[in-house]
Amino acid sequence: MSSKPNVKELLIESSCEHNSKKRTPCNAPTPGATSGGCAFEGAQISLFPYADAVHLVHGSMTCLGSSWETRTTKTSWQGRDFTQMGFATDISVNDVIFSGEKKLTGAIAYIVELYAPEAVFVYSTCVTALIGDDIDQVCAQSAEKYGIPFVPVHAPGFVGSKNLGSRLGGEAVFRHLIGTKEPDKVTPFDINLIGEYNVTGDMWQYSHLLDELGIRVLSSLSGDGRVAAIRTAHRAKLNVIVCAKSLVSLTRKMEEKYQIPWISLSFYGKRDTSDGLRSIATALGDPDLIERTNQLIAREEEQLEQQLQPYRVLFAGKKAVLNTGGNKSWSIAAALQDLGLEVVGTSVRKATEDDRTKARKYLGENGVLMMNPGAEQAKLIDDTEAHLLLAGGRSLYTAIKKGIAFIDVNQEKKKSYGGYQGLLNLAEDVKNALENPVFSLVGRKTPWSH
Structure with missing residues (x-):
């Protein structure tokens, strides 16, 4: 068959x-x-x-x-x-x-x-x-x-x-694979992470918080995943789609066949990480778990705000253009906004319809959703007087020509921006890019070309 x-x-x-x-x-x-x-x-x-x-x-x-x-x-x-x-x-x-x-x-x-x-x-x-x-x-x-x-x-x-x-x-x-093996044990707070690929270790930026709350990741599709674990995924209490709505068909079918509810969330930025943890606890429906989750969020946000204060002074009034794909079109935009930057445009060419809806929600009516970023991003930088371009390596030359800072945020990046600690990593990278003189110097005209 x-x-x-x-x-x-x-x-x-x-x-x-x-x-x-x-x-x-x-x-x-x-x-x-x-x-x-x-x-x-x-x-x-x-x-x-x-x-x-x-x-x-x-x-x-x-x-x-x-x-x-x-x-x-x-x-x-x-x-x-x-x-x-x-x-x-x-x-x-x-x-x-x-x-x-x-x-x-x-x-x-x-x-x-x-x-x-x-x-x-x-x-x-x-x-x-x-x-x-x-x-x-x-x-x-x-x-x-x-x-x-x-x-x-x-x-x-x-x-x-x-x-x-x-x-x-x-x-x-x-x-x-799913449903072909039974787990050794089950807990009331077993979840599956769907669409979390642990790129640069994103999953490890928040998994310790789930462990602290007593929420067990039964299986992952597929970051740091195991074949034996995904075979037992049908016994989870909740499916959690992490950013990538491209796998929503899987969660729908698991709900139909195994009666596992699902939620969709992001662990990029302070707001979305806190909302994500709170959404998981609420979906699992245990009052004590919800209370402990709120306490953990309050603790983590307080620590994070203290560490972010020096960056907020530097980022005040700075504008950013984001040219990446899929869920990152809005999830990284949300993280940049949490740092105090204004995201004036983002690329949605490779995004799903749901991703585009979320991008519009985060950027507001004045934000530009680029369908053809190769042709649009240079003009957008000029029109908005943006200070920073976050994109894949091929867009580096656009930043150099425009004399603005650049950060590579595509899958080739080596540092995680997930969770609370990841937001600090992003803040440090933005700071280093904005303070790096090479982007304004390398694009200057040679003395003999004037």
Whole structure:
């Protein structure tokens, strides 16, 4: 039986707010448009942080090379970290003609014998999907032969965007892992973190606060996650979507099948971190837990405000432009506002409809939501007289030309901005950027060009 997901169902997600009245697709693919990442890359982003599983790309070597190790997804896994390794079947012309299933079967045997992973994710790609390789059958036969989970991930790049790929990754986990194992024990405050990839250790900035409150993270999809844990995710009391609403289809289906309620929140900035902790406690519904959570929030906010005071003086009157993707279009904007900066514009080109709604909420009616940031950000900097640009590395040259400060906030960054401590990290980076003379000096005209 095929495990291929219903792409139309995932595109027109009933849980999305913009679909409450009118059924419209989320980020429907535009034929020929591949910029910003494909579905295959989105699926890998959602699943790759499982360090105890091998991620086998059934396709050409270029598919692996263009998507591998693009994010600093940290793990505490003590065994061999498979996020530091790349596996591909490296499909050739002969495989296209005669089928690549034999090569896939051989690759699986090689992986199990030499690496003994907890599970194997097998990703179809454009080529292997087009030639019709049956990864469902190969995975089913391999699971029976080797006694570990094999998860077929149907996310060839041509089906849509990176956002859709994340949903397809969640669909694979829902069909093949969740509910296949019982936990050793359960507690009244077990939660799943959905869409938390622990990029640069974001999850570790607030997980100790959950531990202090007695809230146990039963499983994570997928930052610092374990295959054995996600298999028990059906016993959690609450699903918590962390920023990434691209996985809302997964939480809806878990609510329908396992009656697990879900909430969506962010752990970027002071306001959202406090609101997030409070929302989790309220959803779990224990009065004592709610009281203890409020006390913890009051303590953490008081300490944070004392540490932020020197920064607030420096940031007064400063304006920022944000050009990043997805949930960061509003979550980092919220954190910047908590530091006292005015966010005059943010890019929403790669954001979902819900992300765009949140971005509008945070920036207000006067804030600019850029749909084409490559063409818009330079003019926006001039029009608003912004002092700071936060974006990916390619936008550095825009900042240099405009003579304003720059911070790289894309997935290649090495420092976490999550939680209360992460806000201090962001404040320090903003301070260093604003005080760094290189951005104004390097863009100056040479003496002989006047």
